[in-house]
Amino acid sequence: MFTSPLIAAPMAGGSTTTSLALAAQGAGAFVFAAGGYKTAEQLAAQIAPLRATGIDFGVNLFVPRNTALASGQAAALRRYAAMLGPTAERYGAVVPEVSLAWANPQGQDYWDEKVALLLAEPVPVVSFTFGLAPSRVVSALHNVGTRVVASVTSVAEALAAAQSGADALVVQHANAGGHTAAFLAGGEVYQGTLVDLITEVRAAVSLPLVGAGGISNARAAKEVLRAGAVAVAVGTALLRTDESGARAVHKDALADPRFTSTEVTRAFTGKPARALVNDFVRSYSATAPNAYPEVHFLTASLRAGAAATNDPQALNLWAGTGWKSAQEGPAAAVVRTLLAEL
Ligand SMILES: Cc1cc2nc3c(=O)[nH]c(=O)nc-3n(C[C@H](O)[C@H](O)[C@H](O)COP(=O)(O)O)c2cc1C
Structure with missing residues (x-):
C-alpha cells in the first residue's frame, strides 16, 4: 500500500x-x-x-x-475564554463568544x-x-x-x-x-x-x-x-x-536557540498537541480545558494577531521532540x- x-x-x-x-x-x-x-x-x-x-x-x-460537551466542560470553556482576554487584547484581537455548536459543518470539520x-x-x-x-x-x-x-x-x-x-x-x-x-x-x-x-x-x-x-x-x-x-x-x-x-515565524522559531523544549499542551486547541514551549504555553497549559475544537476557535483570532506581528510567543509552534x-x-x-x- x-x-x-x-x-x-x-x-x-x-x-x-x-x-x-x-x-x-x-x-x-x-x-x-x-x-x-x-x-x-x-x-x-x-x-x-x-x-x-x-x-x-x-x-x-x-x-x-460526535457528542456535545459535558456541562462542566462548557463552564471551564467560559472561564478559559475570560482568561484569554488580556492576551488577545495585546494582539489587537477579541476572544469570540464561546460556541457550543459543535454539530455544524465547521465544528464537524x-x-x-x-x-x-x-x-x-x-x-x-x-x-x-x-x-x-x-x-x-x-x-x-x-x-x-x-x-x-x-x-x-x-x-x-x-x-x-x-x-x-x-x-x-x-x-x-x-x-x-x-x-x-x-x-x-x-x-x-x-x-x-x-x-x-x-x-x-x-x-x-x-x-x-x-x-x-x-x-x-x-x-x-x-x-x-x-x-x-x-x-x-x-x-x-x-x-x-x-x-x-509553515509560517516564517514558526520556521524561524524551530531554529531559534531561545526555544529550548517542547511540551504537550491543550492551550491552543483543547486537544493535546506537542509544541515549542513559548509564553502562551507557559501561561495557559495548566488551565486549558479538554474541549476540541471549541478551544481552537476561541484562540484563532488571538493566534492570527500574533502571526500578523510575527510574534512567536502566542502562536502554536507545533514541533516534535526531534525539532x-x-x-x-x-x-x-x-x-x-x-x-x-x-
Ligand atoms: C505542523 C503539524 C501538523 C500536523 N497535522 C496533522 C494532521 O493534519 N493530521 C495528522 O494525522 N497528523 C498531523 N500531524 C502529525 C503528523 O502526521 C505526524 O504524526 C508527526 O508529525 C510525526 O512526528 P514528528 O513531527 O516528530 O515527525 C501534524 C504534525 C505537525 C508537526
Whole structure:
C-alpha cells in the first residue's frame, strides 16, 4: 500500500502545501494531502495535482467529535475564554463568544462533504486521525477501492482500529509534533520508545504499521523499520523546508536557540498537541480545558494577531521532540538524505 519506506506525514493548518507534497513525492516519499480544517473544495484543489502525477498518494482527515460537551466542560470553556482576554487584547484581537455548536459543518470539520468527495472521486489511500472512521465509511471507501489507514497511539487503540476494518495503522508516539492521534479516553501517555510501541502493537495486530513521532534521522528511522514497521512518517523534519507552508515565524522559531523544549499542551486547541514551549504555553497549559475544537476557535483570532506581528510567543509552534534536526532547504534534499540511508 505504501510505495516507499518514508512517508511525508500530513500536516494540516497550512504546512503541507501542494508543492511540499509534490517535492517529497518526487524525491521518493509516499505523501499525504492534509485534509484537516479544509472544506471539500479546498481539499479537491489539493488532491488534483497529486492525482495528476499518477503516483499513489493518501488523503488525511480529522474524525470529528460526535457528542456535545459535558456541562462542566462548557463552564471551564467560559472561564478559559475570560482568561484569554488580556492576551488577545495585546494582539489587537477579541476572544469570540464561546460556541457550543459543535454539530455544524465547521465544528464537524466539513466531514460529510469531504467523505462524499472521497467516495465520488476516490483516492488510493485515506488516513484518519483523532478517532476511527465509522465502519460504514470504511466499507464505503473499500467499495470504491480506497485503502483505509487509522492513526493510533496504543495497543488498545490498535485493536479497536483493526476491528473497525482499517487496512494499516499509523502508530504515533507522543514525541510527535502537532496534535496527538489518541482517541480512547483515559489512556495513559505511553512511556516506552517508538520502537517499544511498534513492537507491542505488532504483537497484537497483524496489519502493516507505520511508525511516527520524533524521527529526526535515518538511524532512528531504521530502528523503527527493524522493529517491524513497513514505513516511517516524518512531519517536523519537513517543517522548515522551502516548500513547507509553515509560517516564517514558526520556521524561524524551530531554529531559534531561545526555544529550548517542547511540551504537550491543550492551550491552543483543547486537544493535546506537542509544541515549542513559548509564553502562551507557559501561561495557559495548566488551565486549558479538554474541549476540541471549541478551544481552537476561541484562540484563532488571538493566534492570527500574533502571526500578523510575527510574534512567536502566542502562536502554536507545533514541533516534535526531534525539532532541532529540522533542516531548511529543498524538501527533496531532506527526503533523499533520509531515503539514501534506509
Ligand atoms: C505542523 C503539524 C501538523 C500536523 N497535522 C496533522 C494532521 O493534519 N493530521 C495528522 O494525522 N497528523 C498531523 N500531524 C502529525 C503528523 O502526521 C505526524 O504524526 C508527526 O508529525 C510525526 O512526528 P514528528 O513531527 O516528530 O515527525 C501534524 C504534525 C505537525 C508537526
